[in-house]
Amino acid sequence: MSIHRPDAISLFDPAIARQAVLASFRKLDPRDLVKNPVMFTTGVVAMLSSILFVRDIVLGLGDNVGVVGQIAAWLWFTVLFANFAEAVAEGRGKAQADSLRKTKTDTRARKIAAIDSKTWTEVAASDLRANDLVVVEAGDIIPGDGDVVSGIATVDESPITGESAPVIRESGGDRSAVTGGTRVVSDRIVVRITADPGSSFLDRMIALVEGAKRQKTPNEIALTILLVGLTLIFLIVCVTLPGFALYSGAALPVVFLIALLVTLIPTTIGGLLSAIGIAGMDRLVKFNVIAKSGRAVEAAGDIDVLLLDKTGTITLGNRQASEFIPLPDVNERELAEAAFLASLADDTPEGKSIVALAKSRFGLQETDGLQRQMTFQPFSAHTRMSGVTFAVTDGRGREEIQKGAPDAVIRWVADWAGGGTVSVVPKDIIQAVERIGKAGGTPLVVGKNGRLLGAIYLKDIIKPGIRERFQTLRKMGIRTVMVTGDNPLTAAAIAAEAGVDDFLAEATPEKKLSLIREEQAKGRLVAMCGDGSNDAPALAQADVGVAMNTGTQAAREAGNMVDLESDPTKLIEIVMIGKQLLMSRGSLTTFSIANDVAKYFAIIPALFIASYPQLQTLNVMHLASPQSAILSAIIFNALIIIGLIPLALKGVQYRPAGAEELLRRNLFIYGLGGLVVPFIGIKAIDLIVAAFGLA
Numbered sequence: 164m165s166i167h168r169p170d171a172i173s174l175f176d177p178a179i180a181r182q183a184v185l186a187s188f189r190k191l192d193p194r195d196l197v198k199n200p201v202m203f204t205t206g207v208v209a210m211l212s213s214i215l216f217v218r219d220i221v222l223g224l225g226d227n228v229g230v231v232g233q234i235a236a237w238l239w240f241t242v243l244f245a246n247f248a249e250a251v252a253e254g255r256g257k258a259q260a261d262s263l264r265k266t267k268t269d270t271r272a273r274k275i276a277a278i279d280s281k282t283w284t285e286v287a288a289s290d291l292r293a294n295d296l297v298v299v300e301a302g303d304i305i306p307g308d309g310d311v312v313s314g315i316a317t318v319d320e321s322p323i324t325g326e327s328a329p330v331i332r333e334s335g336g337d338r339s340a341v342t343g344g345t346r347v348v349s350d351r352i353v354v355r356i357t358a359d360p361g362s363s364f365l366d367r368m369i370a371l372v373e374g375a376k377r378q379k380t381p382n383e384i385a386l387t388i389l390l391v392g393l394t395l396i397f398l399i400v401c402v403t404l405p406g407f408a409l410y411s412g413a414a415l416p417v418v419f420l421i422a423l424l425v426t427l428i429p430t431t432i433g434g435l436l437s438a439i440g441i442a443g444m445d446r447l448v449k450f451n452v453i454a455k456s457g458r459a460v461e462a463a464g465d466i467d468v469l470l471l472d473k474t475g476t477i478t479l480g481n482r483q484a485s486e487f488i489p490l491p492d493v494n495e496r497e498l499a500e501a502a503f504l505a506s507l508a509d510d511t512p513e514g515k516s517i518v519a520l521a522k523s524r525f526g527l528q529e530t531d532g533l534q535r536q537m538t539f540q541p542f543s544a545h546t547r548m549s550g551v552t553f554a555v556t557d558g559r560g561r562e563e564i565q566k567g568a569p570d571a572v573i574r575w576v577a578d579w580a581g582g583g584t585v586s587v588v589p590k591d592i593i594q595a596v597e598r599i600g601k602a603g604g605t606p607l608v609v610g611k612n613g614r615l616l617g618a619i620y621l622k623d624i625i626k627p628g629i630r631e632r633f634q635t636l637r638k639m640g641i642r643t644v645m646v647t648g649d650n651p652l653t654a655a656a657i658a659a660e661a662g663v664d665d666f667l668a669e670a671t672p673e674k675k676l677s678l679i680r681e682e683q684a685k686g687r688l689v690a691m692c693g694d695g696s697n698d699a700p701a702l703a704q705a706d707v708g709v710a711m712n713t714g715t716q717a718a719r720e721a722g723n724m725v726d727l728e729s730d731p732t733k734l735i736e737i738v739m740i741g742k743q744l745l746m747s748r749g750s751l752t753t754f755s756i757a758n759d760v761a762k763y764f765a766i767i768p769a770l771f772i773a774s775y776p777q778l779q780t781l782n783v784m785h786l787a788s789p790q791s792a793i794l795s796a797i798i799f800n801a802l803i804i805i806g807l808i809p810l811a812l813k814g815v816q817y818r819p820a821g822a823e824e825l826l827r828r829n830l831f832i833y834g835l836g837g838l839v840v841p842f843i844g845i846k847a848i849d850l851i852v853a854a855f856g857l858a
């Protein structure tokens with residue numbers, strides 16, 4: 164089972180359409196309607212004209228009763244059609260949410276007291292709280308979101324990602340996050356639960372695709388304010404018109420003024436605005452990206468710079484030790500032993516792979532190290548080293564081993580010598596580091612008691628197909644910068660191989676963060692792709708922070724989007740969807756406002772021709788009668804909302820091109836279209852209305 168992608172749901176899926184029809188009536192609730200001021204106004208005047216209709220029937224007034232009734236009905240349809248547009252957009256999200264909800268079976272969990280506990284108590288997954296520890300073995304469903312704190316396992320995440328190939332999750336590194344509802348395929352892991360019930364990744368994904376927590380974006384708010392302004396202006400116009408009409412001796416029926424008001428206020432965009440926003444977020448799901456806010460999707464449309472973390476984002480992130488390279492006066496076993504001891508408690512993939520290599524090359528045993536009294540210093544992205552100190556067996560003091568980024572270990576060795584003066588770095592170390600770096604590998608340097616022993620070659624693989632995709636980003640005018648904690652040589656080699664525009668090496672979490680702030684200070688919109696806990700501050704600071712799903716829980720929390728396929732070049736699709744969203748909204752606003760012009764020509768002559776015969780020159784449409792003209796304009800006004808729902812949901816076509824060309828093209832299509840379509844539409848409706856004697 165996997166998520167129903169929106170493209171798999173036909174535009175008017177019968178089940179969704181049925182639900183949406185019901186929802187259209189539910190959404191007539193004034194408390195809902197008031198959130199959409201244009202439709203609220205329409206609803207109020209629909210109510211008013213219904214009252215007038217009833218009054219006319221009861222009092223047996225006038226010969227316009229039939230037209231008044233029809234106008235009232237079409238005004239209600241206008242509101243219902245707008246509600247329907249929103250409900251269809253939401254319904255598509257709900258269909259995805261339902262299939263996600265199926266993943267939420269209430270599993271049992273095996274809770275343990277400590278990582279190495281041998282016994283467990285069985286509890287319901289729904290009773291787990293943050294910081295609880297659970298064991299999960301092959302075949303088990305992971306009972307909640309968390310980080311792997313011990314062990315390594317392959318996990319089937321297809322319920323969430325739709326990808327059938329199992330992924331590796333392990334403690335220590337940047338691939339430690341697991342999601343509740345996914346299934347362990349092999350091995351055994353201990354998971355520390357990070358989410359309380361009801362606030363898991365899945366819960367939030369469901370809420371997001373359902374649009375339950377959808378908030379208006381800043382752009383939507385700005386547009387809504389404009390629409391409210393227009394509505395107020397036309398309201399004032401329509402309220403003052405009777406005065407002018409009376410002056411010239413003609414009385415205007417209230418229902419005609421109502422009709423004029425509704426055709427003039429921007430009902431088309433007012434009715435489709437929220438559907439456009441919801442559909443934009445849904446389209447991302449089709450590309451396996453979950454956006455946590457509409458604001459992020461909009462910002463994506465204007466991105467100037469993309470920063471990417473290297474390890475785990477551009478590369479697969481499973482760096483494996485493949486070679487020990489000792490200095491000439493050191494033998495390989497001595498280097499391997501030191502690296503082994505410094506890695507015994509190192510839970511990162513790098514550390515574990517060093518232990519494994521030392522075991523296979525020299526048959527070292529864990530117990531060799533554990534006999535001594537050791538204090539470990541875990542790896543940190545700040546020091547970029549990890550190490551161990553231990554008492555020497557003959558009691559002559561303590562020894563210390565460090566391994567890590569070359570510059571960091573060389574500085575440590577220099578400090579050991581005293582005074583922090585940089586001693587002469589052996590040329591063999593420089594050569595080894597260069598050889599590894601130029602091949603795109605990560606060199607770790609090992610030092611013991613202020614003496615350099617050699618280097619370790621860590622291999623990593625660039626995710627396939629990345630190069631061509633970065634070229635596409637360049638064509639879209641987006642600059643790509645790789646930021647990495649790794650050394651400049653490795654960074655340069657990977658940057659060249661991946662085809663990014665620029666790179667920043669030896670970056671700490673703070674440096675990643677300040678680089679983003681610098682770019683933002685220059686007025687640029689910045690996107691960041693990352694996976695590690697050390698990327699979390701940067702992901703939070705970026706305008707668009709895309710966390711790799713393979714990353715840590717901290718990264719997934721910090722970003723405002725999660726790519727379920729962990730593909731950093733997905734930004735191409737994210738940007739396109741952002742641009743498409745902004746363009747759809749702009750185009751339909753243009754269309755909606757251009758529409759009004761035609762309605763002037765339909766309605767103004769109809770209302771005033773009796774009192775101002777000079778207006779005859781304006782009567783270019785030659786509609787059957789004033790009543791028919793007004794009714795036709797109102798019918799067109801309602802039907803155009805339905806007609807444009809597919810465009811609002813699918814979005815206007817985007818192809819990479821300059822902003823100016825796109826603007827010109829869209830103004831032409833939607834501006835001119837908005838002018839011409841109603842002339843034809845209203846005329847056609849008028850012919851039908853007249854033919855059936857409806858007015």
Ligand SMILES: Nc1ncnc2c1ncn2[C@@H]1O[C@H](COP(=O)(O)OP(=O)(O)OP(=O)(O)O)[C@@H](O)[C@H]1O
Binds near residue numbers: 547568
């Ligand atoms: N387990 C480890 N022990 C010691 N040093 C390590 C360990 N893992 C990585 N390093 C060193 O620290 C550097 C910084 O690591 P960090 O994880 O912050 O960045 P990175 O993974 O190299 O790059 P990125 O920021 O692109 O993910 C690495 O380049 C490596 O030299």
Ligand SMILES: [K+]
Binds near residue numbers: 426429430
């Ligand atoms: K209108």
Ligand SMILES: [Mg+2]
Binds near residue numbers: 474475476695
């Ligand atoms: Mg990383």
